[in-house]
Amino acid sequence: MKIKMTEQTINSKPAALSEIREVWNILSSVNDPEIPVLSIVDLGIAREVKFHGEMLEVIITPTYSGCPAMDFIAVNIKQALSEKGFKNIKITHQLSPAWTTDWMTDEGKQKLKAFGIAPPVSKTFDKNYLETIEVECPHCHSLNTKLISQFGSTACKALYQCNDCGEPFDYFKCH
Amino acid sequence: MYSKPTNNAKNELADYTLFLADSSLLMGHRLGEWTGHGPVIEQDIAITNIALDLIGQARNFYQYAAELISDGNETKTTEDDLAYLRDANEFKNLLIAELPNGDWAFTITKLFFFSTWQFYFYQKLINSKDEQVAAIAEKSLKEVTYHVRWSSDWIIRLGDGTDESKKRLEKAIAAIWPYTGEMFTPAAFEDNLKDSVSIDVSGIKDDWLEKVQSVFAEATLSVPEKMWWQSGGKNGVHTEHLGYILAEMQFMQRAYPGLEW
Numbered sequence: 001m002k003i004k005m006t007e008q009t010i011n012s013k014p015a016a017l018s019e020i021r022e023v024w025n026i027l028s029s030v031n032d033p034e035i036p037v038l039s040i041v042d043l044g045i046a047r048e049v050k051f052h053g054e055m056l057e058v059i060i061t062p063t064y065s066g067c068p069a070m071d072f073i074a075v076n077i078k079q080a081l082s083e084k085g086f087k088n089i090k091i092t093h094q095l096s097p098a099w100t101t102d103w104m105t106d107e108g109k110q111k112l113k114a115f116g117i118a119p120p121v122s123k124t125f126d127k128n129y130l131e132t133i134e135v136e137c138p139h140c141h142s143l144n145t146k147l148i149s150q151f152g153s154t155a156c157k158a159l160y161q162c163n164d165c166g167e168p169f170d171y172f173k174c175h
Numbered sequence: 176m177y178s179k180p181t182n183n184a185k186n187e188l189a190d191y192t193l194f195l196a197d198s199s200l201l202m203g204h205r206l207g208e209w210t211g212h213g214p215v216i217e218q219d220i221a222i223t224n225i226a227l228d229l230i231g232q233a234r235n236f237y238q239y240a241a242e243l244i245s246d247g248n249e250t251k252t253t254e255d256d257l258a259y260l261r262d263a264n265e266f267k268n269l270l271i272a273e274l275p276n277g278d279w280a281f282t283i284t285k286l287f288f289f290s291t292w293q294f295y296f297y298q299k300l301i302n303s304k305d306e307q308v309a310a311i312a313e314k315s316l317k318e319v320t321y322h323v324r325w326s327s328d329w330i331i332r333l334g335d336g337t338d339e340s341k342k343r344l345e346k347a348i349a350a351i352w353p354y355t356g357e358m359f360t361p362a363a364f365e366d367n368l369k370d371s372v373s374i375d376v377s378g379i380k381d382d383w384l385e386k387v388q389s390v391f392a393e394a395t396l397s398v399p400e401k402m403w404w405q406s407g408g409k410n411g412v413h414t415e416h417l418g419y420i421l422a423e424m425q426f427m428q429r430a431y432p433g434l435e436w
Contacts (some may be wrong), residue, residue, distance in 0.1 A: 050201075065314055066231025096233065096310030098317060150325050151221035155228060159217060175317055 004154040023049045033069045037115040044103030055088045061099045064155040101175045137162035189243040190364040191413035196236030203229030228318040235311045259428035265415045268410040271354040280343040287326035292358045293319045299374040329388045334394025342344045356404025359397045
């Protein structure tokens with residue numbers, strides 16, 4: 001997990017650093033409502049944690065512009081933090097730099113696969129990421145799969161089917 | 176950070192932001208009308224996913240416009256006020272976004288022209304000196320890339336499909352083509368912001384046309400001869416269709432002001 005060093009963290013007393021770590025740990029316990037095996041840290045939705053005196057600011061970014069889960073995620077973050085005694089909490093939405101699946105942790109990708117969703121195959125800086133790619137079936141691990149629809153059960157997923165085991169599955173698109 | 180605009184420039188920036196918000200909202204709303212009516216469930220889901228992206232993009236632009244309009248004003252404006260409480264002549268969307276869906280070929284053609292325009296437009300807009308406009312464009316561009324791909328695939332499938340699908344697509348193209356000129360004809364608020372916020376929209380026309388021609392070639396279709404252009408949307412002059420959409424979309428907020436789910 002990467003902890004971004006901000007002016008606040010550097011200038012704060014050493015105690016604040018451990019507090020920031022604690023906040024990140026709590027954020028790791030907040031799951032995405034649509035893919036409940038992933039935390040908002042695995043997904044790269046939680047971006048930055050800052051203390052402004054007594055106030056704690058958590059900066060989050062939407063995966064997709066129309067993601068209907070953002071308000072719910074903000075509520076869950078507030079709840080998780082207040083259960084651990086944090087009171088003065090501000091959630092800030094930030095658009096730029098735009099969220100990308102490149103930020104998904106390796107742990108997150110493994111968890112996705114175990115859950116039956118094929119993780120994003122390539123990196124977005126690879127120009128071919130929109131072209132035909134080999135997606136591995138999360139059930140039987142065959143590479144002999146086909147695209148059924150570019151848009152799946154949620155905005156972030158496409159629908160695939162395995163030609164070998166016949167199972168349909170979700171693929172988490174490169175974005 | 177760009178230098179704080181004078182009031183007049185700020186009004187123009189609000190207009191510019193509303194033009195982008197309204198265009199995405201109306202196109203998103205129209206696509207949303209397909210919910211439960213798509214030809215097969217996968218495509219029903221696909222088109223409503225695209226609708227959701229567009230409405231999300233519209234919300235980002237409305238929130239920014241609301242911030243600009245509220246700044247220094249005693250009465251605060253919200254994103255909902257802008258979407259639900261303005262009249263047709265205050266909407267600045269491209270006319271293509273408000274056209275009725277027609278059949279599947281008509282909807283796909285509208286979306287393909289619109290998404291391709293958005294793609295090249297946002298590619299320029301990410302360099303805007305206005306940080307928030309650039310951020311929304313950057314976010315939207317990734318989504319639009321998928322919309323262009325999806326609608327291009329459908330143009331090819333219908334154009335190079337059966338006699339019936341080709342006939343319907345050609346009919347749709349002929350009807351919608353006059354609405355594409357407006358995309359590349361700047362309104363006053365675009366021209367006046369050219370150096371600070373906006374982009375030179377005429378510059379993207381060639382890219383747009385080239386993409387359309389290459390997809391049409393694969394679809395065994397030809398680009399229509401030059402014809403006259405419809406225009407007016409950016410300046411609040413709309414087709415008769417907009418009023419009907421607004422009547423449906425705005426009914427709840429007009430009848431029950433401030434209503435929340």
